[in-house]
Amino acid sequence: MTGKETEYIKEAVASGKISGDGLFTRKCHEFFEQRYGFKKVLLTTSCTDALEMAAILINIEPGDEVIMPSYTFVSTANAFVLRGAKIIFADSNELNPNIDADKIEELITPKTKAIVPVHYAGIACDMDKIMSLASKYNLFVVEDAAQAIDSYYTGADGIKRPLGSIGHLAAFSFHETKNIISGEGGMLAINDERFIERAEIIREKGTNRSSFFRGEVDKYGWVDIGSSFLPSDIIAAFLWAQLENLDKIQSKRKEIWLNYYHNLINAQNGERIKLPNIPCYATNNAHMFYLVCQNIKQRTALIETLKANNIHPVFHYLSLHDSPLYKNKHDGRSLPYSDYYANCLVRLPLYFELSKNEVDHIINLIKDEFISL
Ligand SMILES: *Cc1c(COP(=O)(O)O)cnc(C)c1O
Numbered sequence: 142m143t144g145k146e147t148e149y150i151k152e153a154v155a156s157g158k159i160s161g162d163g164l165f166t167r168k169c170h171e172f173f174e175q176r177y178g179f180k181k182v183l184l185t186t187s188c189t190d191a192l193e194m195a196a197i198l199i200n201i202e203p204g205d206e207v208i209m210p211s212y213t214f215v216s217t218a219n220a221f222v223l224r225g226a227k228i229i230f231a232d233s234n235e236l237n238p239n240i241d242a243d244k245i246e247e248l249i250t251p252k253t254k255a256i257v258p259v260h261y262a263g264i265a266c267d268m269d270k271i272m273s274l275a276s277k278y279n280l281f282v283v284e285d286a287a288q289a290i291d292s293y294y295t296g297a298d299g300i301k302r303p304l305g306s307i308g309h310l311a312a313f314s315f316h317e318t319k320n321i322i323s324g325e326g327g328m329l330a331i332n333d334e335r336f337i338e339r340a341e342i343i344r345e346k347g348t349n350r351s352s353f354f355r356g357e358v359d360k361y362g363w364v365d366i367g368s369s370f371l372p373s374d375i376i377a378a379f380l381w382a383q384l385e386n387l388d389k390i391q392s393k394r395k396e397i398w399l400n401y402y403h404n405l406i407n408a409q410n411g412e413r414i415k416l417p418n419i420p421c422y423a424t425n426n427a428h429m430f431y432l433v434c435q436n437i438k439q440r441t442a443l444i445e446t447l448k449a450n451n452i453h454p455v456f457h458y459l460s461l462h463d464s465p466l467y468k469n470k471h472d473g474r475s476l477p478y479s480d481y482y483a484n485c486l487v488r489l490p491l492y493f494e495l496s497k498n499e500v501d502h503i504i505n506l507i508k509d510e511f512i513s514l
Contacts, residue, residue: 143386143493149378156374162351163374165381172384177303179311179330181337183344183370184377188287188314188327190370192220195283195310195329197343197366198336199255201226208248209257209285210240211462211479217259217285218461226254230462230471233478236418237261238486241478242270249278259285260304263320263428264419265294268307282308286330289313290321291391292426301424309333315380320394320428321387323380326372343367393493394427400500401430401489408508414439430489431457432507437484444487446510452503454487 153165166184173182185191201207203225209217211230218228229248234241238261245256256275258266275282289304290313296302305311310333315326329344331337341351347367352358383390406416415433419425434440440456447454460479462471489503 143382143390145382145385146379149382150375153374153378159374161371161373162354163377165374165377166372168381169377169384172381173328173330177306177330179303179306179332180334181331181340183329183331183340184372184380185312185327185329185344185370186372186376187216187316187325188285188312189216189220190368191312191327191329192216192283192285193223193368194340194343194370195312196220196224196226198310198340199281199283201254204252205254206250206252207255207257208245208253210238210259210261211460211476212238212261212458212482213259213285213461214287214458215461215464216287217257218467221255221257227252227470228461228467229253230460230467230474230476230479232476233482235478237264237420238478238482239264239266240271242267242274245271245274249274249280253278253280255281255283257283257285258308259287260289260292262417262431263289263292263304263426264417265289265292265304265423267420267422268294268302269296269422272307281310284308284311286311287314287316287327288319288426288428290319290426290428291387292428293424295422305330306332310336315383320390320426321380321383323372323376323383326376326380339365344370390493391427394491395425397491397495397500398425398427398430400497401491401504404501404504405432405507405511408504408511414443414511427491430491431486432489433482434485434487440485440487443507443510447503447506450502450506452490452506454489456487457482459483 201224205226206229207221207226208229212233231240231244240258286305292304293301311330313328315323342365347365348361349364350361353361460483
């Protein structure tokens, strides 16, 4: 929390307009379009909803195939499964949990419709490779940028682009576990202008209500499929308080991240526990600080040590290709790096209110654990 959240919520309530697309929603939209150059953004009730909108926008139909990493949150896959797609899971990189861009082309078939890269921990995927595959095979790219606010990718052309501005569409999350929060909340970023008009309609229950309010049509009606994807202006009011402090939040998070990194990089006993790997084309938005242990036993020991000291580190995704819902639909390919991160990755506490003393305390406990390895 940064201080003004409840003040802005009171303002939204006092304005008398608390449904979607009020004053605070407009402020948030302008902020994102100006700061990051997205052609058009639309706040949604979650990143999950923004992904579902993306699946509708690119006309996913039963039988279509969508390529994405197995090491990701269920929403990345669910959005496309709900439209009838078959998910083709790809493995992660050896060096970080992002999709291995060199293993995508062999998965492309005539049924492939989209690639969904997930910028894990806010660290960019290899977007040049992914975008060139997309244009070679005429595929859509939907960036799952849930964790990637205020992070960038520099391609071979030397241009530094915000994550979420590279694919045709991108989905962001403002869930309370992310950098910028509104409790629940999300956003669809539209970079391919062909999708703008239809996105507004899908978000408003399949009606052309948005153009009605702009005076472009004299009545509104049911023109497409859709759902209620827009958040109340009360949510946007909370989010606006966060956005006003985005740089402050980001610099505090980066300070914590770098404190972990610099103290732990030298404390390692050899290379037995790995620290985050950030490719030269990517920036770090300090969404997450994680360690990668050698095996699940070592990770469990580390978690137990920290828990005994009232610190609660957590592991992360279980591979989706091996989930109860999907393992019978998966084609049997093993995805060793996805399983490696599922078994070995552990996340350390990282939030705005975390003090330097607390971080130092965690670092010291981990150093002791490293020495005992
Ligand atoms: C958090 C997250 C989501 C879901 O975001 P919600 O806003 O909670 O729907 C989707 N994908 C990834 C990679 C996430 O980290």
